[in-house]
Amino acid sequence: MATFGNAGTAGTSNQRTTVAAIKARPRAQVLIIGGGINGVGTFRDLALQGVDVVLVERGDYCQGASGASSHMIHGGIRYLENGEFRLVRESVMERNSLLRIAPHYVKPLKTTIPIFSTFSGVLAAPMRFLTHKQQGKPKERGAFLIKLGLSLYDSFSRDGGNVPRHQFAGRAKALSQLPELNQGIKYAATYFDASVHNPERLTLDVLQDGERAGGDKARASNYLAVTRVSDDGVELVDQLTGETFSFSADVVVNTTGAWVDMTNQAMGTPSSFMGGTKGSHIVLDHPQLLAACAGREIFFEHTDGRIVLIYPMGDRVLVGTTDIDADMKKDAVCTDEEIDYFFDLIGHVFPSIPVSRDSIVYSFAGVRPLPRHDETAPGFVSRDYRIERREQIIGSRSTPVLSLVGGKWTTFRALSEHLSNDVLAELSIPRKVSTAGMSIGGGVDYPATAEGVEEWIRANVSQTLTAERVATLLTRYGTRAKNVIRYLDQEADSPVNSTSELSARELAYMVEHEQIGHLIDVLIRRTSLAFRGLVSRELLEETAQLLGGRLGWDSERRAQEIDHASDVLERFHGVQIDATAATRR
Ligand SMILES: Cc1cc2nc3c(=O)[nH]c(=O)nc-3n(C[C@H](O)[C@H](O)[C@H](O)COP(=O)(O)OP(=O)(O)OC[C@H]3O[C@@H](n4cnc5c(N)ncnc54)[C@H](O)[C@@H]3O)c2cc1C
Incomplete structure (x- = not known):
């Protein structure tokens, strides 16, 4: 080993x-x-x-x-097609709850399903109520069934749910809201789910x-x-x-x-x-595609019956996902074939927007822990x-x-x-307390409005911390940022030259409080720098140096950590680090 x-x-x-x-x-x-x-x-x-x-x-x-999901906190509207009503109901209730107990990371997600002619063969409704097994070519579903499904979905939200009910729009209205959509659209159904920005x-x-x-x-x-x-x-x-x-x-x-x-x-x-089944995603730095989504998730059934999505995550666009029986002996990685598939689906939804591999800043794949399913097709497994x-x-x-x-x-x-x-x-121990409704971590006292967020930032700006830096910390830690700010203020800090989003003291905080084992932990899981394609050679070297000072890494160990991080980014995320910047496969 x-x-x-x-x-x-x-x-x-x-x-x-x-x-x-x-x-x-x-x-x-x-x-x-x-x-x-x-x-x-x-x-x-x-x-x-x-x-x-x-x-x-x-x-x-x-x-x-857990680190490879589509970042959706969702009722799972498409599970209605599998007849999984218990799961959908529980999921909708948990979605509503997470919006309240983890508001720092879980945000409402406006979702639009483009609906096309039943005969177009391009896009169809994400519902197939009748069977657990895929039989032949997937059947398309039209506006009527989508309406039915969304009404059912809404009805599960009646626990005082905090998301608005679904709406239907005709072609003209849909295109006025999302002008770059495929002009063949007949209707668009819009409803709310949620996304987790920092799983x-x-x-x-x-x-x-x-x-x-x-x-x-x-x-x-x-x-x-x-x-x-x-x-x-x-x-x-x-x-x-x-x-x-x-x-x-x-x-x-x-x-x-x-x-x-x-x-x-x-x-x-x-x-x-x-x-398990493997699913992959790509992350694009593509301002035109980002603008075309108008802040919404576009959720639809591709020509092969898979449910796929395109949606904005901050200043990037997430595109996914696939559903392929996994071979646990092989690493789960996003393949070239899957990237072609993603480009194909983007082309169907937004035909006028060109995409190329140059826009991919990151890719990731994971294996869903599904039950053994024998002949049932992956998309239909419970x-x-x-x-x-x-x-x-x-x-x-x-x-x-x-x-x-x-x-x-x-x-x-x-x-x-x-x-x-x-x-x-x-x-034989009785339950003392339920976690239902119990706020999580930095979600405690998280401001409920944009004005509240501004106010929180203003209140925590100091001589050493600008409003921009406080905003970054609030996004990263929720209201636990207060602990971080207190820690930063205890000693002189110095910026990290290769990113405005970290400082030497913050890395020290992560070491002391967040179980850093490897350099890659900081890049992928304590920050979103890798996800957004912001890892450069300089960043690797600086962070290895700063972490190493705290963790007692000698020069040999620092070099190992840089090699390990570069290798993980290249093998599992399609990112190659050159001397100055991250480049993509
Ligand atoms: C492509 C994809 C998209 C998805 N999209 C969504 C979505 O949008 N919304 C949603 O709700 N769900 C989604 N899911 C499902 C969800 O992400 C998973 O079901 C969930 O994260 C599973 O969590 P887990 O803790 O059970 O398993 P995991 O997160 O896989 O955790 C298992 C852990 O066990 C560790 N481990 C393994 N062996 C050992 C060992 N011998 N000793 C110690 N540790 C070990 C592993 O390292 C791993 O960290 C998606 C999943 C995938 C793959």
Whole structure:
């Protein structure tokens, strides 16, 4: 196994501190394996109940499917076609709730479905109510069925939902609102869902809420992998040093997403619950396409029946996604063929807008943790979740292992409560508190209006922090930016030359409070610099230097980190770093 030498001075890095805390007391009531949103959500829920819980993630938090989603917090209108009414209802309720409890990252998303002639063969409605299996060429659905579906969707919002109801527009009105749309449009249906702008940071917020709630009884670490069972429990391998140690728990929760079966196999009890599908996305720096979307998500069925989307994420445009049976032995990456597919679909919706590979600043792919689905086509596999319970001999003790099969981003809070209830039942511990309606991290006291945001920024501007910098911090941390600002003010700070969005002190804050294990964590998951195509060679070198000063990285380790970050960006995200700027494949 490749390890990174000189992993840092013990105690100076939060990441090292958390590993040390787990190693020092290698036992808990519950061990959660997997730090995607569902594992982390369950960690928070159990910590709030006072349970002694440990979570381990083999890479960085949110590096699996949770970091590869389409960024939609949605009712899943298209799941109506699979007859998954329970899931849609729960998803709509959770969407409405997340808009309230995580307003710093989850924002309303105006969504338009362009509707064309049933005979055009170009675009159709995203609904196929009747079957779970794909039979022959997908049938197109027209305005009537879309109307029906959206009315049903609206009806699920009647819990005091805070998004407006759907509207239908005829061709002339639709084209006046979205003039670059394919002129063959007949109608446009517009409704609201939500998008999560910073899933990686929301995951971290949920984790930190759990750590705060549980204190010494809620420990979590990234870069700790479960590789096998040992005589005393499961074996944990520190991915930064190669050290191993045993850990035991009364209950084990396997939330390793698409890797659930592999994790069970590693623990000595093979399962075949999973049948993940790969989905990819590209991110474009394309002002014309951005303007054409007019702030909306354009959501539609492509000619092959796949539901695809084009939508603005800040100053970039996100285009996705595919749905292909995944081979877990291969890395999930966005292929050239998928990029061609995305260009094809953009051409259908916005035929007058030219796109080329030069506009792609980033790409990403992930594997949905779907249940094994045999002959059912990927797009029709249930998106609902279930929990599989088994007794396994771990460290000579029979231990309940709860494996999570499925689970969308949107429903993570409700799912976590459900999974946590099962764990509490195993331990015969009553629930103390529900997470329903409980604000998350920097969503606490987040200003509800644009004026409130301006006011918050004005109130936190200081001699050392400009309004622009405070705005960046508020976007990045929500109202937890106050803690960051306090930290920045404690000592003299210096800017990072290669970006206006970071400073030396802020990197130090991340090291001390956000479990940085590798340089790439900062670029992809603590900031959105990689997502927006803003990583340059200079940025890599500066951040490696600054992080290294805090983490005790010597020059050899800094060079390793730069190589590792460049390699991840190139192999998994199609970004090549040259001497001065990021370039694309
Ligand atoms: C292309 C795509 C688009 C999607 N779009 C949406 C969307 O728009 N909206 C929505 O609601 N949902 C969406 N989803 C679904 C959603 O992202 C996932 O279902 C959800 O994030 C799964 O979270 P998880 O925590 O269960 O799994 P993951 O996020 O995959 O986490 C599992 C973790 O387990 C870790 N792990 C694996 N093995 C081990 C081990 N041995 N030891 C320790 N750790 C281990 C992995 O490193 C990983 O971080 C999408 C998914 C994909 C792939």
